[in-house]
Amino acid sequence: MNRAHAIWVIYASLGCALLLMLLPLPMDWRIIRPDIATLALYYWVLALPHRVGVATAFTVGVMQDLIEGAPLGLSSPGLMLATLLLLFNYQRIRQFDLLQQTLMMLVLLILSTGVEQWLRNGIDLPAASWGGLLGLVCSMLCWIPLRSALRHSRRYYEVY
Amino acid sequence: MTLQRGAVDAAAFASDIVLAPLDAWDRIAASFRSRSALQDDVLRLQQENRVLKGQAQRLASLLAENARYKALLNSAREIEDELIAAQITSLSPDPARHVVMLNKGAADGVEEGQPVLGAEGLIGQISLAGEYNSRAVLITDSAHALPVQINRSGLRAIAEGSGAIDRLVIRHLAATTDIRVGDLLVTSGLGGRFPHGYPVARVTNVDISPGDAFAAVSAAPSSALDRGRHVLVVERAPELPIAGSR
Numbered sequence A: 001m002n003r004a005h006a007i008w009v010i011y012a013s014l015g016c017a018l019l020l021m022l023l024p025l026p027m028d029w030r031i032i033r034p035d036i037a038t039l040a041l042y043y044w045v046l047a048l049p050h051r052v053g054v055a056t057a058f059t060v061g062v063m064q065d066l067i068e069g070a071p072l073g074l075s076s077p078g079l080m081l082a083t084l085l086l087l088f089n090y091q092r093i094r095q096f097d098l099l100q101q102t103l104m105m106l107v108l109l110i111l112s113t114g115v116e117q118w119l120r121n122g123i124d125l126p127a128a129s130w131g132g133l134l135g136l137v138c139s140m141l142c143w144i145p146l147r148s149a150l151r152h153s154r155r156y157y158e159v160y
Numbered sequence B: 001m002t003l004q005r006g007a008v009d010a011a012a013f014a015s016d017i018v019l020a021p022l023d024a025w026d027r028i029a030a031s032f033r034s035r036s037a038l039q040d041d042v043l044r045l046q047q048e049n050r051v052l053k054g055q056a057q058r059l060a061s062l063l064a065e066n067a068r069y070k071a072l073l074n075s076a077r078e079i080e081d082e083l084i085a086a087q088i089t090s091l092s093p094d095p096a097r098h099v100v101m102l103n104k105g106a107a108d109g110v111e112e113g114q115p116v117l118g119a120e121g122l123i124g125q126i127s128l129a130g131e132y133n134s135r136a137v138l139i140t141d142s143a144h145a146l147p148v149q150i151n152r153s154g155l156r157a158i159a160e161g162s163g164a165i166d167r168l169v170i171r172h173l174a175a176t177t178d179i180r181v182g183d184l185l186v187t188s189g190l191g192g193r194f195p196h197g198y199p200v201a202r203v204t205n206v207d208i209s210p211g212d213a214f215a216a217v218s219a220a221p222s223s224a225l226d227r228g229r230h231v232l233v234v235e236r237a238p239e240l241p242i243a244g245s246r
Helices: A008-020 A027-032 A036-047 A054-068 A076-095 A098-122 A132-157 B002-031 B035-073
Strands: B082-091 B099-102 B115-117 B122-129 B134-138 B145-150 B156-161 B168-174 B184-187 B199-207 B214-221 B230-235
Touching: A008 A036, A008 A054, A008 A132, A008 B002, A027 A132, A036 A054, A036 A076, A036 A098, A036 A132, A054 A076, A054 B002, A076 A098, A098 A132, B002 B082, B002 B099, B002 B122, B099 B122, B134 B230, B145 B199, B168 B199
Parallel strands: none
Antiparallel strands: B082 B099, B082 B230, B099 B134, B115 B122, B115 B230, B122 B134, B145 B156, B145 B184, B156 B168, B168 B214, B184 B199, B199 B214
16 A cells, blocks of 8 residues: 555545635525535545545534534434445446436435435424425536546545 | 534534635625725714614613512513624525524524524524534424414414425414414514514414414514624523512
C-alpha cells in the first residue's frame, strides 16, 4: 500500500463543503440547498476508497448535525450506509458514464436522506416534506460540476 | 449537550467566516448612503419616537394604576421582565425546521427556555444557548406548541406550529367554542414557560363542519417571523410565590 500523499485536500474540501451549508438562504429556499458535503464525501469514497470510508462518513454526519443543531447521530447512519454501498460497488460506479453516475448519486442521496428522515420520524422531529425531493434533484445536478472540480484538485495536488 | 452548546458558537463563528465578504460589502455600501436618506431616516425615527413616548406616558400611568389594583386585590406584585436585545444572524440550514441563530448567549444572560419577542409579539423561545450565541425555535416550527388564551373571552388553548411560517394551528377546540376570526391570542402563562400576556397570533380561519367534534382553527403570528432581524429575549424576573398557591 502506498503512503498517503496530500490527503489534507480531502479534509479541506469536506470542510469547505460543510461551511457552504451555512450560506444564508431565504426561509423557503433552504429546501433547494444542494447537499455539497454529502456529495464531496461520495466523490472521495469513489476516488480513494482506501482513504475515505465509513469512519469519515460518520464524522461528516456528526459535523452536519452540529452545524444544523440537530440531535447528534441523525445524519451519520444514512451516510454510513450509502458509503458502505459505494465501497462495495466503487469499481462498477467508476465505469459509469456521467449521466449514469449522476443518477446513481440521486439514488445514494435518497438512501441517506431517507434513513435520516426515518430516524427523525422515530424521535418526533419535523421531517422534510415531499418538496425535499426537489432539493435532492438540485444536489444531483451539482454532482456534475463538483465531480470535475474535485477531480481537478485531486490531480493537481496528487492526492492518493 | 455541552458539545452541542459549544457547536452553537462554533457554527456561528464559521458562518461569520462565510459571511465576511458579504458583511464587508454591506458596510462599504452603508458608508456611501446619501445624506438625504439618512436625514429622512432621522426624521422618521424622531416622529416614531414622539408617538411611542406619548404612548409610554399613558403606559406608565396605567401600570401604576394596575399595580394599585393588584395591591388592593392582595395578589403578587408583577415584576417587569428584563429584555435582552439580540439580532438574528442566520437561519438553520435544515429546511424542515424553523430555527434561527441569535448573536447573544449565556454570557449576556440568555438561557434555554427564555421567550423571544419580535416587534409585534412572541416569536419563539431559546432552544440552545451557547456562550456567545444561541438558537431559538420559532412558534411556527412543527415541533413547537405553546399555551395561549383568547384575549376577548379568556378561553385557554394550545397553539401548535404548522411548519408554515405564517400559520399556527389551534387543535381540540369544541365546535361550540366562542372563537371568531380576528380574535387575538396571547400567552396564557400556564406551563410556566412564557410570561402571561404577550400577543402571539390573530385567528384567521375558523372552520366548523357539522360532522366534526372539533373546530378547525388557524391563526397568523402577530409578528412577521420571516421579516426583520432584531428580537428581544425576555430574561425572566424571579418568580414570586402567589398568595394561596402551594
